[in-house]
Amino acid sequence: MGSSSRGNRPRMACEISVDRIVAGRAAERGDTLDVYTSRELPEGSLAPDLTEANVLRREVLRDSIADALQSIGERSRDVIAVLPDSSARVVLLDFETLPAKPQEAEAVVRFRLKKSLPFDVEHAKVSYQAHVSGKGVRVIAAVALTSVIQEYESAFREAGYNPGVMLPSMLAALGAVDADKPTMVVKVDAFTTSIALMDGSQLLLFRTLENSRGLNLTGEQLAEEVYPSVVFFQDTYHMNIERILVAGLPDSESFNVLQNQTGIAVEELVSARRVANVNGNLPRWRLAGVLGALAS
Numbered sequence: 001m002g003s004s005s006r007g008n009r010p011r012m013a014c015e016i017s018v019d020r021i022v023a024g025r026a027a028e029r030g031d032t033l034d035v036y037t038s039r040e041l042p043e044g045s046l047a048p049d050l051t052e053a054n055v056l057r058r059e060v061l062r063d064s065i066a067d068a069l070q071s072i073g074e075r076s077r078d079v080i081a082v083l084p085d086s087s088a089r090v091v092l093l094d095f096e097t098l099p100a101k102p103q104e105a106e107a108v109v110r111f112r113l114k115k116s117l118p119f120d121v122e123h124a125k126v127s128y129q130a131h132v133s134g135k136g137v138r139v140i141a142a143v144a145l146t147s148v149i150q151e152y153e154s155a156f157r158e159a160g161y162n163p164g165v166m167l168p169s170m171l172a173a174l175g176a177v178d179a180d181k182p183t184m185v186v187k188v189d190a191f192t193t194s195i196a197l198m199d200g201s202q203l204l205l206f207r208t209l210e211n212s213r214g215l216n217l218t219g220e221q222l223a224e225e226v227y228p229s230v231v232f233f234q235d236t237y238h239m240n241i242e243r244i245l246v247a248g249l250p251d252s253e254s255f256n257v258l259q260n261q262t263g264i265a266v267e268e269l270v271s272a273r274r275v276a277n278v279n280g281n282l283p284r285w286r287l288a289g290v291l292g293a294l295a296s
Contacts, residue, residue: 012074013293014065014161015082015169016152018046018190021061022286023068026294031176033275033291037071038282039064048084048191050144051119055151058158066159080172081163082289083152086191088144088168090206091116095137098130105130109141117143125149131202140203142168165293170194170208173247173269173288175296181242182233185269186226187288188248190214193222195229197241204237205229219249219257230262245269247285 014023024036041064045057055061069079093112098105109128113121121143128141149166156163170187177185179198187194188211197205209225211217230241244262247269249255259266270284274291 009294010076010078010080010164011294012069012072012076012078013080013082013172013290014069014156015172015289015293016046016061016065016155017041017084017169018048019043020286021064021068022282022290023065023072024287024290024294025072025074031274031295033287033294035072036275036282036287036290037068038286039068046084048086050087050089050148053151054084054087054148055155058151058155061155062158065155065161069159069161077161078164079156079161080165080167080293081152081156082167082169082172082293083144084191085169085187085189085194085208087148087152088142089117090168090171090208091141091143092203092206093139093141094135095139098137098139109139113141113143119145123147133202138202140171140206142171144168167289167293169289170196170206172290172293172296174198174203175292175294176270176274176288177245177292182237182239184226184229184233184241184244184264186222186244186246186248187269188215188217188222188246193217193225195226197229197233199237199239205233215248215250217249219254220261222246222249222254223258223261226258227262230264243267247288249285 011026021039024033027034045060048054110121124143125146126143128139131138173187182199185196193209193211195207241264243265245267255266269288
């Protein structure tokens with residue numbers, strides 16, 4: 001989650017999900033992909049979770065990462081690793097002030113996180129960004145057990161790559177969002193439905209809900225899940241959401257249903273202009289995490 005310039009960020013990103021690896025390389029201008037590929041993972045290779053072991057077949061994951069990244073053709077071994085949303089927790093925190101010294105600020109953030117986590121924060125990796133506003137400081141914190149991070153990091157290193165930046169999938173995907181008007185971003189995967197509300201550069205709400213329907217979620221079912229967040233946003237900020245960006249709905253009819261149910265314009269999170277051609281049968285939404293990680 002640290003800020004860096006386009007010049008020193010990796011040009012490759014690799015997303016790990018329960019059923020496949022997706023890898024991509026940024027074009028020179030940084031907001032599009034010029035090469036991308038995917039590799040299916042055998043069932044039982046991965047079990048994304050906050051508190052339990054995630055990587056069940058380490059050699060399979062390592063080899064799939066190596067195969068996907070080698071096919072990209074980038075000389076550098078540096079890569080942004082995009083992890084399943086189920087393996088990390090993202091929390092928004094508000095403070096009146098934060099200490100100027102990074103170590104002291106992190107201690108304050110960790111203290112506030114204690115009540116928000118199902119595990120001991122002392123055994124976790126914490127990364128955060130702080131934004132000063134008129135009312136104080138808004139912190140976006142990403143937290144995962146150190147043991148879980150080490151599982152993924154080891155797989156990349158054993159494959160011969162350096163995962164210098166690691167991001168949960170939804171946070172990564174937000175890097176591709178231009179929220180010049182109040183925008184809801186919805187990302188569906190096999191286990192979770194993640195919802196973010198943005199206005200300009202401000203992240204106003206972030207929720208990750210359990211998704212028991214997997215990738216078969218319909219537009220009507222998704223509308224039921226996002227509606228409470230729409231009401232919360234309107235009541236809290238006295239603004240209307242002007243568009244919804246979605247990744248993970250199965251077909252255009254589901255988009256139409258979601259738009260009709262919410263009364264808000266619905267668009268694909270990954271637009272056609274950001275990727276010239278989709279590899280084989282890989283739907284464009286599958287590239288959301290990789291594209292956002294490289295475009296941010």
